[in-house]
Amino acid sequence: MFLENASQKGWIEVICGSMFSGKTEELIRRLRRAEFAHLKVEIFKPCIDVRYSEDEVVSHNSTTIRSTPVESSQNILLLASDVDVVGIDEAQFFDRGIIDVCRTLADSGIRVIVAGLDMDYLGKPFGPMPDLMATAEYVTKVHAICVRCGNLAHHSHRLTADSALVMLGEKDTYEPICRHCFAELTKNEQ
Numbered sequence: 436m437f438l439e440n441a442s443q444k445g446w447i448e449v450i451c452g453s454m455f456s457g458k459t460e461e462l463i464r465r466l467r468r469a470e471f472a473h474l475k476v477e478i479f480k481p482c483i484d485v486r487y488s489e490d491e492v493v494s495h496n497s498t499t500i501r502s503t504p505v506e507s508s509q510n511i512l513l514l515a516s517d518v519d520v521v522g523i524d525e526a527q528f529f530d531r532g533i534i535d536v537c538r539t540l541a542d543s544g545i546r547v548i549v550a551g552l553d554m555d556y557l558g559k560p561f562g563p564m565p566d567l568m569a570t571a572e573y574v575t576k577v578h579a580i581c582v583r584c585g586n587l588a589h590h591s592h593r594l595t596a597d598s599a600l601v602m603l604g605e606k607d608t609y610e611p612i613c614r615h616c617f618a619e620l621t622k623n624e625q
Contacts, residue, residue: 444544451553462550474519508533526551579611586613
């Protein structure tokens with residue numbers, strides 16, 4: 436993991452991986468630890484993510500933590516005043532301004548913990564995530580288990596024919612698969 440240096444004031448942590456890999460679980464775990472340490476924590480998510488709740492970040496295992504839905508990344512700067520830690524879920528859905536928002540928060544002494552998909556359903560880097568990972572002091576890549584062969588999965592395979600880049604879904608819409616199974620499936624789809 437990483438060592439938290441008491442003299443270090445602000446930094447960015449990114450938790451990334453495929454769907455069903457535990458990104459949100461890890462985000463919530465870190466935020467709860469910060470709350471336990473009596474740090475002031477604010478959590479944000481894009482307002483389009485209403486799969487489970489409008490005002491909570493919810494993992495696929497139903498672990499929850501209160502959050503504030505926001506329309507754009509700039510709203511986070513307006514709402515994150517007098518805090519020690521900012522958590523951001525589903526960062527891939529934010530506009531590219533999220534990168535500067537995270538930098539600004541970290542530069543002002545705030546610990547920023549960001550979770551999001553690193554790749555879209557096509558296996559391409561997703562939105563602002565590559566830049567967030569490059570900017571972060573700490574990056575944690577978590578993996579699911581491939582539902583087809585049992586290897587480590589890092590692809591989110593879409594089970595429907597919808598070609599929209601952003602499509603919220605669950606186990607009926609996506610499955611985690613490994614590199615080999617993803618290559619086989621995309622070869623067969625061409």
